[in-house]
Amino acid sequence: MIVAEHLTKRYGDRTAVDDVSFTLEPGRVTGFLGPNGAGKSTTMRMVVGLDRPTSGRVTVDGRAYADSAAPLQEVGALLEARAVHPGRSARSHLRALAATHGIGDARVDEVVAMTGLSAVARRRVGGFSLGMGQRLGIAAALLGDPRVLVLDEPVNGLDPEGVRWVRQTVRHLADEGRTVFISSHLMSEMAITADDLVVIGRGRVVAQGPVRDVVGGVGGASVLVRSPRAGELGALLERSGARLERRDDGALVVRGPDAAAVGDLAAGAGIAVHELTPQQSSLEDAFMTLTADAVEYPTSPSQPAGPPGSGPRPAGQGRPDEEARA
Amino acid sequence: MSAATSARPADPRGGRAVTFGRVVRSERIKLLTLRSTWWALALTLLAVVAVPVLPAALYAADPASLGGALGPDVGALTAGTEVAVITLGVLGVLAVTNEYSSGMVRATMTAVPRRTPVLLAKGVVLAVLAALVGVVGVLLAWVVTLPLYGDAAPSLATATAWRVVLGSGLRLAGVALLALAVGALLRSAAGAVAVVLGLLLVLPGVLQVAGFALGVEAFGRVVPFLPGQAGAVVTQVAPTGDPLGPWTGLLVMAAWIAVLGGAAVALLRSRDV
Known part of the structure; x- marks a missing residue:
């Protein structure tokens, strides 16, 4: 479980993340939706301690991520920008990360196989396509068999088969009882993948709750x-x-x-x-309305939360080929 | 470290906690799985072994070329370590700056969010590698020049000889650590290499010249305390005129490393990755 309380991050006079609070539940996929530059990546970086909040705090299962004895078993993170040295092979990259926790080569080969990288595991990462790089990032996130997954734009650069794979993997991981936090600026993707949504615009949470409620709460129904x-x-x-x-x-x-x-x-x-x-309006409509002017919408849950996971999700409105206009 | 981790509740899934030894292992894998590391180490070894061959070859051709009647001493075998200062300085800088330039640092610090062990582990791995290459290189230089010097070959069977040989390794380890600290402070390869080589190789000369030109004696008196000069005393067979001895020189270099490394750790902990 991830709990963010009044998270705020300022860079000089620019406020990237502004008083963001949310709670992510185990067994559910929470989509983190917002235009580029809305503060998604910064928030996720604060979850794993790469960025320090200016104020507020975020905890993983009740404590700060950095205080964990085995961080990779708490949270597996795929961060948006590449986090791999291009001169190292995929396998060496994973072995180096695994070594910090005493995780053996058997698990390394396991995540390599899970992410479909077996054929290229010994090739240097510099020659990888964006999609292969994303798969390697997901492999690294899975290394510690973590309770929580934080995935920043995981479908970026993936081909349709890869997108499908991520969707199924994410669903599977949540069904195993893990907490999955997945960011995207693709509303169509979130409509299919997520159970809950946290919608962010200009650093502020503009809506959160089950997908259906967020969509309905915008006056869509x-x-x-x-x-x-x-x-x-x-x-x-x-x-x-x-x-x-x-x-x-x-x-x-x-x-x-x-x-x-x-x-x-x-x-x-x-x-x-x-x-x-x-x-029913689409998630896309809801998103455009919500983020059109973040100031108009106060930071509060859009709706009282309905029963978790109940009801149909607004599928089919977002076309897969339609990217965010954000 | 182990006391701190054992105080935590046991992890139900096997307790694969982060320990300093594991971070060292991780950093060893990282350093040795990059081609650039092997290039730097190979170049270093080549320089340490090959540079002393030149005077040895001259000596073999004409024993009078060394000037003295006594023949070469162990100091003739450590000439190549001056080149190694450059290659290991670059290696030390790159060991940390390549994490920032590639983005690898995000993966690294996510795995070890306490951050400090990462820098310390890099230091351990670099210091061991640099010392090893230095000592092995000097010993190889002795072997390679043996036939050239013949009966005049320097003896390794003295305390001074071993002080010089081992000291050369320690001094190179110090150079790598200094470079690591500067690299961690500046996070940029170009800037850090310039600072490290400037501090070790350029600044002493500049201070000497400036002191002479401006008539400020203090400039010249500072020079022996610069990390390059202080660390080099231990590699000299007969240190002359220096205010520092072999071991006090190494201590002064260690102090430089401690100050710069301490600043690097403090910044590493406070800055965003």
Whole structure:
């Protein structure tokens, strides 16, 4: 479990991370979503002690990462920038890291095989593609069989097969009861991979909670209604407290009640309904809204948390080929 | 270290804790799995062995070339260590700056977040390698020049000879440690190499000349206390005129290393990686 409390990091007069608090639970994949430069990497670097917070603190299972006797067994980290000497072979790189914990060559060969690097393990890393470099970074993160994984942009530079592999690996690791913290600026990726979200913009948390709640909390969930007596139905809905948007083609976009409530209300008044479609905004919409102006949205959970892991995730809205506009 | 770790609750998954010995092993793997290390060590050994061959060859051709009637002493075998100062200075700097230039330092410090053991372990590995190359190199130089000097070959069977041979190794270890400390302070290879070689090779001459030109005697008096000069006394068969003896010279060099290394450790702990 990772607990960040009022984490703040300033570089001179620039505040990279501003009063960030969150709790990451075991067995769940928490997506860390934000535009580039929002403070994701800095936050993750503070988790493993590479950067010292200006104020606030972050603990792993109750204590600072640096106080662990066996840090690699607590947290496995893949950080965004390459952390490998290009002149060393992949295997030598992993052996050197493993040696600090007395982890043997057998485990090194195991993570090499797990990440599909067996064929290139003895080649110098300088000749690796970005994707192979990412796999090596993930291999290093897995070395200590850690309880917590911190993965900064792990799908960056991976081919579709690699992206799929990361997605499955991350899911598998969480299902084993590990805490997985995975950052991305790709909303589509997070929609598929994450259970929970921490959305960050300009160094501040703008929303957090289960993916569905974050998306719903932006006012995304709505019902599209078409009726020959749209005017009457609209007035009725407004009296019941719903928020309305009247579209030019005569349809109503209703926020507040769900489709069933709208249908019941219409039936009760004897109003025919020709279309009644629940609509959910995509994670992408939510993200753009949330990060459009971080100042507009206070630092608080967007919604009271629903039952963990319940309900369908808003899959399918994000197209895999669509990268962040951030 | 072991007392501190055993005080913690046992790790349910085998207790593979970080210990200083393991960090040393890690740093040994790191240093020896880079080609640049082997190049630096090979060049160092080559220089230490080959440089003394030249005067030996001259002596073989004309025994009068050495000037003195007594023949060569052990000091003739350590001439190559002056070149080794450069190669090991560069190696010491690179051992730490290449972590920053490649980003490897992020992986390193994530594995050993206390950070200080990393620098100390690098020091242990570098010092052992440098001392080994220095001593082995000088002994090889003795073997290689043996046929050239013939009956006049310097004897290793004296306390002074062993002081010079072992001292050469210690002095080179000191150079590597000094370079490591400067590299850790500056984090940039170019800057650190310039500072190390400047401090060891350029500054003494500059101070002498400046002291002479400006008439400031103090400049000249400082020179023997510079790390390069102080550390070199132990490699001289008959130290002359120096205010420092062989061992006090090494101590002064050790003090330089302690001050620069201490500053490097303090910065390593306080700075972001």
